[in-house]
Amino acid sequence: MRWTIKPKPQAEKVNKLATALGTDPVIASLLIQRNMETFEDVRNFFRPSLDHLHDPFLMRDMDKAVTRIEQALEQGENILVYGDYDVDGTTSVALMSSYLISRYPNVATYIPDRYEEGYGVSFQGIDYAHDNNMTLIIALDCGIKAMDKIDYARQKGIDFIVCDHHRPGAALPKAVAVLDPKREDCEYPYKELCGCGVGFKLIQALASRKGQDVRSLAPYLDLVATAIAADIVPITGENRVLAYYGLKRINTAPRPGIKALTQNIQKQKLNITDVVFVIAPRINAAGRMKHGLHAVNLLTEADIDAATAFAGEIEAFNTNRKLLDQQITEEALAQIEERSEQEAYTTVVYDEHWHKGVIGIVASRLTETYYRPTLVFTKTGNKLAASARSVKGFDVYNALERCSAYIEQFGGHKYAAGLTLLPEQYDNFKKQFELVVAETIDKKLLVPEIAIDAELDLNAITPKFYRILKQFAPFGPGNMTPVFMSSSLRDNGFGKGVGEQEKHLKVCVTQNNSPAFGGIGFNLGHKIHLILERKPFQAVYCIEENNWNGNVSLQLRLQDIKE
Template identity: 65%
Template sequence: MRWTLKPKPETDKVKQLQEALNVDELVSVLLVHRGIETYDKAKQFFRPSLSDLHNPFLMKDMDIAVNRIEAAIQQNENILVYGDYDVDGTTSVALLSSYLKTRTDKVATYIPDRYEEGYGISYKGIDFAEDNGFTLIVALDCGIKAIDKVNYARKKDIDFIICDHHRPAENIPDAIAVLDPKREDCNYPFKELCGCGVGFKLVQALALNEGKKTDDLVHYLDLVATAIAADIVPITGENRVLAYFGLQVINEAPRTGIKTLIAQVKKKELTITDVVFIIAPRINAAGRMKHGNHAVTLLNEEDEALAETYASEIETFNTDRRDADKQITEEALKQIEAQEEQERFTTVVYHENWHKGVIGIVASRLIETYYRPTLVFTKSGDMLSASARSVSGFDVYNALEACSEFIEQFGGHKYAAGLTLKEENYQSFKDKFEAVVKDTIDTNLLTPEVKVDSKIDLSNIDNRLWRILRQFAPFGPGNMTPVFMTENLFDTGYGKCVGEDNKHLRITVTQKVTNAKFVCIGFGLGDKLDLISNKKTFTAVYSIDENEWQGNISLQLKLRDIKI
């Protein structure tokens, strides 16, 4: 890994904040690194408030969207809440539909079939709306590029409101309202909402319009926090507030569907990371292996017995997803190893029988091994369909845009995208994608980077520091878990490999300048055992964590990497 030690911030800024907050210099440095330089910003950071959320009517077209929905409610129109089949889409649909059902019984939901209809708004979905008398469709987490589909619906006298967070193309659909903070003509102060976040802003606007307060909507935030975690958007600004209160709901009073998912893993208190690895994959598994409708049904179910049944079905889908993911990853790795040995700047693999529902996960797995912008293709009808994933710092969306001559359709954002192309264009696309990445990527980005917040001694680590660091949560892009570097470490003599295939490293370290000792766990670092054996001196980068064993709680270090 590449270790990058962040430059120490300006001394005056650090000192002023340190005095204002009465904290150690280390804490002040960590805050200034995050752009928090004043007492007021620190207060906002450590004590998020719903009052920090922006007025939803600052978003372009929000007033139009609210007026159209209010008119539909007053006129007893049938409203179809339409969303993508992933976590962001299904939570968005559950959020808006459950709110609208408190106002009208003329509400239904629609999730496109991943395999028959593909991503986003489909002609089949619009035909379904026409056949069943829907005159208004509210699309969530999709639609920003659906110009032809919206025109098709207009000819059938069906209005569209689009709530999306993906990058628009040059032209936007001719819908009644298009809510997307990434629109160039939208001056909304926070641009990084997920799709469910945009849906929540619409619900917030509707609620304010009927005289309610944002505080009345807190029970919807378990859905928003789940989407924020799953979509890996920056946990800064509004997202931090929404995730902070959403996690409280998840841990204290989650909706019945989420409660049943948590019960299956028997974990006491969930962090954002737990949401990413426990709740999100299960919700996603429905759309990957069966149909996204299963996820929406679970998330909106209030009867506990029924919710437990639905959660059990989804757990089966998740088990199937894991099996498919493992098998396809192994096949993809063999395919890469069999290719001619030459330096490549991308990883592009294809097999016609790979399960379309898991190719995105497989792309992420391949990056763990080869760390290149990655595309995994499979056959989808008479086309090839792919999921793209990128390495930190490289915009794969821009790279795909440069290859658009060979692509039929694509969408997404900086680090994740989806696309379709004709089979005869596969090799041409693959060659062009390789050339584009080779010409535009900084080669340093092809080595995983660990960003180090500060160099410290073990003596700096105590329970007081840990209590403050815990308040930095929720962690995520824009506010990552603090990472530290310590030099002159050595193992006390009990270091060993643990876990399946001895993949992980467990050591107890001390430092020549202090008597402090800490147990360390290094996931995936089992091959580093030789570096620390026989009390060799080494340097480590790590985060601070808490370990509970047989009722005893102690601080431990979570190793990221080790170097002599």
């Protein structure tokens, strides 16, 4: 692991903010690192408000989108709400369809089949709309590059509204409205919304035309928070406000579908991590293993008993997904180990039998293992499909753009993307991808980084200090859980390896005359020699609560230790 300490903010700024807030300089420093330098900034950060959301009509084409939907409602048109099969797409479809149905009955939903149609807008989906006399399609979390599909729809008398957050290509589709804050000509103040977030801005605009306040849309925020967490977008600005209130909704009045997915979690309060690791994988499993419409049905179901039955089906999909994920990961790792010459800067693997629904998860696992920009390919029809994952700091989308001569279709983000190509182009693409990454990546990015917010004395860790830290939540990209480093730590002599094969490291440490703090380091059991015989060591850690037999104490969650 590569330890990097973030630059210290100017002492003058830190002292000024600490005095204004009446708080510890370490807290002030953490806030300045998150671009908060005034009392007003900090108040808005610690007290998010729905009033902080931007006017949705600041988004390019929003007025056109609202006018076209209102026209459809007035004229009794049939509307199709269309979305991708992942969490962002299915939550977007659930949000938009349930909002429209609350006002108007002629609304249907469509999720493309992952295996027959692939990602995004499909000709088959447009044919479905035409066969069912639908004259307006609202596409969510997809469509920004569907030029040919949207032209096809126009020929059939179907209008499109695109709500997307992926980077546009050189040209925009000829839709009635294209809502995407990443459009170069869009001056919307916040660029990092997920697809469901863009969908929420559209229903916010529709509601405002009826004189409704944004608070009337609170019942939809559990969906938005789930999409924000699953899509790993920055939890800053508007996303932080939406995630904050969405989590509040999940914990107090979730929709029946989300309640059914979380009823076995023995926790008083769910956080973003619970959404990422409990709710999101199950919603995703529907599209991976069967069909994304199962997830939409779950998320729009109003009856808790029916929702519980849907959740049971999805749990079975998720169990199957986990088995396939484990099997394919093992096969991919074996394939890499068997090579006589491994690529220096990338990991690219392929097997025509691998399940398309889990290659993205496998790509993430391989990235964790080898820490290289990674592509996992499988065969789908007469083409090869791949999921790409990247390492922190490297833009895999830009790398794919430089390989576009060998690619049929691709799309995605800086750290995750998908693509298809013809089998005969696989070797050429693989060579070019390795070449592009080798030429453009900063070599230090090939070693996992722990970004440390501040050096800390253990004496500074008090219940009050931790109470303020908790208010930094919800955590995520752009606002990660604060990470600290402490030196001259010593174990009390009872540190040991715990868990299966003593894989994890359990410690109890002091620093000079500080109170003792328990700590747990997952997958750090192999470093136990560094703490034996009360040898001094350095540690990087987060602070968390440990609830054991009803006793709550603060402990260190170790990320790494060094001599």
